[in-house]
Amino acid sequence: MRLSVDGKAVEIEADPDMPLLWALRDLAGITGPKFGCGIAACGACTVLIDGIPVRSCSLPVGQALGEITTIEGISTGGKLHPVQQAWLDEQVAQCGYCQAGQIMSAVALLDEIADPTDADIDNAMGGNLCRCGTYPRIRAAIHKAAALKQAGA
Amino acid sequence: MRPIATLLTALAIVAASGAIAQETVETPPPPVVDPVAGLAAWSKINAVFAHPRCAGCHVEDDQPRWSGDHYGGTRVHAFNVRRGEDGSGFGNPGLRCTTCHFESNSSVLHGPPGAPNWHLAPAQMAWWDKSSAQICAQIKDPERNGGRTLEEVAVHVRDDALVAWGWAPGPGREPAPGSAEATFQALQDWITAGSPCPQD
Numbered sequence: 001m002r003l004s005v006d007g008k009a010v011e012i013e014a015d016p017d018m019p020l021l022w023a024l025r026d027l028a029g030i031t032g033p034k035f036g037c038g039i040a041a042c043g044a045c046t047v048l049i050d051g052i053p054v055r056s057c058s059l060p061v062g063q064a065l066g067e068i069t070t071i072e073g074i075s076t077g078g079k080l081h082p083v084q085q086a087w088l089d090e091q092v093a094q095c096g097y098c099q100a101g102q103i104m105s106a107v108a109l110l111d112e113i114a115d116p117t118d119a120d121i122d123n124a125m126g127g128n129l130c131r132c133g134t135y136p137r138i139r140a141a142i143h144k145a146a147a148l149k150q151a152g153a
Numbered sequence: 154m155r156p157i158a159t160l161l162t163a164l165a166i167v168a169a170s171g172a173i174a175q176e177t178v179e180t181p182p183p184p185v186v187d188p189v190a191g192l193a194a195w196s197k198i199n200a201v202f203a204h205p206r207c208a209g210c211h212v213e214d215d216q217p218r219w220s221g222d223h224y225g226g227t228r229v230h231a232f233n234v235r236r237g238e239d240g241s242g243f244g245n246p247g248l249r250c251t252t253c254h255f256e257s258n259s260s261v262l263h264g265p266p267g268a269p270n271w272h273l274a275p276a277q278m279a280w281w282d283k284s285s286a287q288i289c290a291q292i293k294d295p296e297r298n299g300g301r302t303l304e305e306v307a308v309h310v311r312d313d314a315l316v317a318w319g320w321a322p323g324p325g326r327e328p329a330p331g332s333a334e335a336t337f338q339a340l341q342d343w344i345t346a347g348s349p350c351p352q353d
Contacts, residue, residue: 039264052253105247112246124247126233132291
């Protein structure tokens with residue numbers, strides 16, 4: 001089976017019912033997306049498919065049609081994505097385990113709403129849990145990323 | 154040319170008056186021919202429509218419900234899941250229904266259920282927590298049933314893939330009673346009997 005991941009074609013041999021996360025991590029060697037709960041209840045495994053965030057721990061790889069974007073594919077030419085830069089600037093991460101998923105949901109949000117309100121952020125990020133409780137910094141970083149993105153960073 | 158123009162004008166007036174007549178003359182509801190059989194059929198239909206697997210996504214507000222014994226009571230969907238600011242029923246940017254709900258059920262207990270086109274029903278089609286009589290009146294009202302005739306409601310129940318999920322909701326969830334085909338048949342029986350509604 002052929003996947004399109006971060007702009008590259010990836011050939012794998014997998015049961016179509018295998019979760020996409022397994023295929024990415026174990027077969028394609030893309031370990032940026034993390035395993036958290038395995039039931040789409042925490043968001044650590046979030047990747048984008050054609051720009052829509054999906055929980056890759058629960059999506060059968062046979063249904064992963066379209067362009068898959070992972071945390072490993074959002075920086076370009078050695079330059080961090082504005083969301084990644086804002087995450088650094090705001091020192092969001094504590095343990096960091098959930099952050100790949102948090103960032104991917106934030107990327108999807110900003111692709112649709114350039115300057116989100118706090119309510120927009122709450123609506124977008126409610127499915128991404130952080131045991132360390134970094135939510136205030138996540139919110140601040142999304143606002144900062146919006147500004148960076150609008151400034152062309 | 155003038156006679157043709159006159160004829161066309163006359164036809165247009167006739168057509169317009171027909172359209173006006175269609176808008177202003179109300180079609181009387183079909184008579185109830187068999188209230189006992191009709192209400193018995195409706196009871197089966199209501200058991201499906203009011204079941205948590207169906208009603209949980211037919212809500213007036215913007216939060217789907219989780220309910221049923223296995224949920225330990227009724228609660229709003231976790232994760233701040235919402236109808237969507239655009240009213241579409243497909244969620245919000247960054248958290249769409251299809252972020253977690255795919256084409257098929259997760260095989261893992263407590264994993265996300267799935268079916269094609271997962272979304273909330275339009276707000277005007279809400280019957281969560283309504284009585285049998287209220288749901289019945291709503292199903293007969295095209296303004297609140299998605300603009301469908303009763304025959305179209307029956308076909309929708311029989312053929313829609315997302316509706317069909319209610320009878321195959323995945324591990325750990327109680328399915329809606331009966332089947333799509335049995336509910337379609339109950340709707341046909343109810344229509345044939347004149348689609349009576351309970352008084353409640």
